[in-house]
Amino acid sequence: MMDPQTSAQDVMRCDLCETAVVQMHCDTCLVNLCKACVGEHTISDQSISHKVVSFQARKSTPLYPGCTYHSKERCKMFCKQCDIPVCISCIESNQHLGHELYKILRILDEKKESITKERNELNDTIYPTYQDIASDVQNRMSQFEKEYGDLSTAITKHGEDWHREIDKLVQKLKAEVDEMKNTQLQTLQKHLDEINKKISDIKEEINTMEMAIDTNDLSKLFSVTSSVHIYRNLPDKIMPSLPKFIPGKIHEELGKLFGALSPSSLTSDKHGYSMKTPQKSPEAGSSPPVKQLLDEPETVTTIDTGYGRLYNVACLSDEEIWTSGNDKTMKLYNINQGSLLKSITTMSGNMPEDIAVTKSGDLVYTDYDDRSVNIVKNKKIEEVIRIQNWSPHRVCSTSSGDLLVVMDIDDNKQSKVVRYSGSTEKQTIQFDDKGKPLYSSSGSIFLVEYKYITENRNLDICVSDNGANAVVVVNQAGKLRFRYTGHTPAPKNQPFNPRGITTDSQSHILTADDYNHCVHIIDQDGQFLRYIDCGLSEPWGLCTDTNDNLFVAPYGNRQVKKIKYLQ
Known part of the structure; x- marks a missing residue:
């Protein structure tokens, strides 16, 4: 296990000493512990029977509810007549005499x-x-x-x-x-x-x-x-x-x-509608195998892209990745050989703002200055979306085949996410339930803010908003679920500055942190899990392949890194 003071790999710390790595868990008190603090915790309150298990086996012991009438008792029985949990003292008091009593489990x-x-x-x-x-x-x-x-x-x-x-x-x-x-x-x-x-x-x-x-x-x-x-x-x-x-x-x-x-x-x-009959899709009921985070993520390989500045990376397959940087070309590389397979120049000659790969394997890119979203089919570029008064920044392809586009209005005072089916606008996500903007806006044409976007397996829409120093996650309907604003301590003790964002088969959300030179991993509900370091320098673009390998495009280094972080 790595030193928690110097390593960006270590995340969960003991609730008592707040320094050592978490190894154990008290199911009774719901406290995370290191091995050294187990003894101190168990003698701190000897009136309780502490159930200490390994951290991986937490929640294995039922947490019985406290009794309403006897504060020091736990209810392990249930009274059917009264419809309440009861403790041993309640039973001995004859208040439930003749009632049907069952084990609460x-x-x-x-x-x-x-x-x-x-x-x-x-x-x-x-x-x-x-x-x-x-x-x-x-x-x-x-x-x-x-x-x-x-x-x-x-x-x-x-x-x-x-x-x-x-x-x-x-x-x-x-x-x-x-x-x-x-x-x-x-x-x-x-x-x-x-x-x-x-x-x-x-x-x-x-x-x-x-x-x-x-x-x-x-x-x-x-x-x-x-x-x-x-x-x-x-x-x-x-x-x-x-x-x-x-x-x-x-x-x-x-x-x-x-x-x-x-x-x-x-x-x-009143009888105009009838209840829908449940129908399971071929994928329903099949969950991906559970994978555990590695103690120490490792760099598997690097691919030299030749860009002066590297911005974006997108997986075409487990063997090929698309990349883009600070010029007008988008390059396809073989991962294992590191060889250039194909190079595409944008239709306008502008630098692509972002790239993504559709379900059918076509390359999509946004052209900020041209106000367009374009698709590459058989080396031919077709304009898919033309936008008025707004400019497209980032784009991702969803599981349904739609495109999600992050865009800013011309004066940079508003930002929004728009869902497109082909060239048809289907949904706009801009405000929360109180009418407040979900995403930041600089308010100045001279100040650039970066917002990357991806879709999670549960169909949540995840946006890394560096103007707000947050990851903003909404559900499929566009309702705010949570905001993740970083984790303390940060590897470089700098403010959270999210850039690229992606997800994996476990519904983890991974986002690059430019200032802290690392990648954050959080679960689908916004709970921080760990950092990935691996010697990264200013990570920007992110993507994962079907085997949950992470690809990182570092802004300060023209080499894409392939990182293994799951078992």
Whole structure:
């Protein structure tokens, strides 16, 4: 084990001495310990039976809830009639005489099974159903937009057959159409917002239940309350009716004969939607094998790229990587041989801001000055996205084949993440639930901030925001999950300055720290796990291959490093 004072490899320290490496764990007190501090901890409170296990075996001992009536007792039984945990003193007091008493561990299993079933119902049935409902409402809104457009066109065409005197009447009727359309779309939008809110609530409840299932803290387990019964009552299906334009023949009484709109309406059908039948994809149920972090990550190989400054790296396969630096070329290298296989020049001649590889193996790059996102297919470059008033910085390809693009507005006062399917904008992520910006903005055209982006296995969207000195993680719907702002002590005692970001098969999030010359590893919930050092100098771009090897593009060194950090 390496010296915790001088090594960036060591992370977890004893809660007592705060210097030595964590080796043991007290399941009773939930305290991390080094071997030297075990004795001091166990005699510090001899009224408690301490259960000290290896750190890897923590949570192996159930944490029984404390008794409400007898403060020094732990409840190992459960009273069915009273529906509460009870201790030995409660039983001896005859308060539960004649009641059905069970070992609390049996109730624990039943409770976990119940929560698991409800979690599965939320995750496999209710949540997908609400997603389908939201999609249905959005599709119908788009259809109404088209049909209302057709309606306006019909009125206009009929109006062209009349004299100029009826122009005001034409405009009046079109205004009525717009008012009806806006009223109905506002109603549908409000309905859609309510559905999306429930989708977000359901996702949060799933996460809460999953944490409850994984915990051995019975107090937390019994505090879980389910709202599944609420979500089983699906929302009403709103069905607006479309007015019809009824043209009249040309006559002296223009106002009456030109035509009129039939009334529009919104009806609600409680049985308009049915619960989605759970369907497992071929990948569902298959989890990646669990891999442990190595005590000492090691550099496997280096690849010389020839750039003056190296910015980005992206894995095409386990044998090939794309790189980009401070010129207009993007280079493909063989990892094992270190040989240059291909070189592509950007279409505009500008330096690529970022690179990524799609699911189909195509290279994607952002052109900041050209305001475009481009894809390379068979050595031919095609423009995929053209952006107005904003400039694209970083890009990543998602598991669904979408592109996530980080962009800044021209005056650098706003930043956002936009999801594209092809060239179609599908989602914008910019503000939190309180309307505050999720991402930093310099506010000056002369000050550059770097924001790299990646998608985790759980579909979270992870952005390293060096302007905020944080990693900002939102869920698939764009709701903020957490911000990671670094870990103390830092290897070089410098502020956290994140650059490149990537994830691995274990849903770890890895981000380069330029100032501290290392890579941080955190779990999918933002818990710090360790540093990777390996002699890095100003690491910027990051990526991982299918075997969880880490590739680092150091800004201050033109050589890409391949690092093994998982067993």
